[in-house]
Amino acid sequence: MTRLRNLFSDSPVNTGRQNALDLGKAFPILCLPFVHTYIECTTDAGLEHGIPYLFDSILGGPFSAPMWMFAMGVGIVYTRHNATRALIRRGLTIIGFFYLLNTFRFLIPYLIGYGITGDRVQFIDPLLYRFLGNDVLFFAGFAMIVIAFMIWLKIPKWWMFTIALAMSVISTAIGDFDVHNPLGNIFLGYIVGTEDAAGLVISDFPIMRWLIVPVCGYVFGSYLIRAKEEKKFYALVSPIPALIAAIYLPIGIHNEWGMFGPGQNCYYHMSTFDVFISLCLTIGVLGIWFVIGRVLPIKIIRSVRGVSKSITSFYCIHWVFVRWITNLILYVVRRTQILSVSVAFLLSLVIMVVSLWLSRSWHHFKDKRRGLVSI
Secondary structure, eight states, X not given: OHHHHHHBOSSOOOOSOOHHXXXXXXXXXXXXXHHHHHHHHSOTTGGGSHHHHIIIIIITTTTTHHHHHHHHHHHHHHOXXXXXXXXXXXXXXXXXXXXXXXXXXXXXXXXXXXXXXXXXXXXXXXXXXXXXXXXXXXXXXXXXXHHHHHHHTTOOHHHHHHHHHHHHHHHHHHOOBOOSOHHHHHHHTTTSOBOOTTSOOOBOSOHHHHTHHHHHHHHHHXXXXXXXXXXXXXXXXXXXXXXXXXXXXXXXXXXXOXXXXXSSHXXXXXXXXXXXXXXXXXXXXXXXXXXXXXXXXXXXXXXXXXXXXXXXXXXXXXXXHHIIIIIIIIHHHHSOOOOOHHHHHHHHHHHHHHHHHHXXXXXXXXXXXXXXXXX
C-alpha cells in the first residue's frame, strides 16, 4: 500500500501530452469510414459475418466509442479550460455541431433524394428520427455538460462514479421504452433507451447507459495526471483489465452475448456488464498503446496527434461523404446502395483519406488564423 501511495503525487505532475490516448483515439476514428460504409452498403445478413461484421460489431463496437468517451473524461482533467462555464460552452458547441452535421448528412440529401425519386419510405418517413435522433456526438456534448455540473457542485469523483453506475444499473434494469410518439421517443431517447415497433427510433448512446464511461475516464485521468511514473501506472492498471477482455471477447462474440447480440441496440443500449467489459478493453488497450507509443518515431507520434486533435471534424466530414454517396448518389442511380465487400472497402478507403486530408487542412487553417503556426 505504501508503494501505491508513493506512485502518486499530491498535485499534478504528469501534465504532458498523452501519447497512449492519442493513439487510442486515432486508430478507431480512422476505422469509422469503413464501419459506416459497410453498415450502409451491406445487407443485414451480410453484417453478421466476415469483414462487415468485424468493422460493424467489433472495431465499430467496444473498440471505438468507449475509447473516445473514456478519453474525453481524461481530457476534462487535463484541459486548461476546465472551468464549469468553459466545459458547458464546449458541450453546447458539440451539440450545435451535431445538429449542423444532421442538416448536411440527413436533411439536405434526404430532401434532394425525395425530390428526385418521390420515395417517401426511403427519404421522408425516417427523416424526423434521423435529423433529431441521438448519436455519439450529441452524447459527448450532453455528457460534458452533466460532468461540468457535477464538478460545479463539488461532487467527489468517486461519488460521480457511484451516480453514473447507479444510472447504468437502473437503465439496464428498466430496459427500453416506447411512448408511441415520435418526438417523445426522440427526446426521451437522449436520456434512456427508446425503441419503437417500426425500428425507426435513433436512440444511440442514451446518457443513463453511457455516462459511466466518461466519468470513469475522469476518475482515471485524476490519477494519471498525478502519477510520478507512467510506466508503473500502466503496469498497475492495465494488465488485469486486458486479461479480462481477452478472455471474454472471443467467448462473447462466439455466443452472441450482450453487445454482440442481434440488432443495433444491444450495443447502443449496452448493459452495465457490457460497459464493464468495454472499460476493461479500453484500459487494457491504453496500456498496449502506451508501450507502442514509447518506441514509435516522433514523426509518427506527431501525425497521430494531428489525427487525435481533429477527431470531431473528421467525424463530421466522413459522415457527410458516407451519407451523400450511399444514401443519395448510389440509391438514386441504382435504387440500391448495397455493394460487394471489396468495392465497399475501396470506397471506405477513399472516404477515409479525403476526410483525413480535409479535417487536417481545416485545423491547419484554424491554427493559422489563431497565429499558432507560421504562414
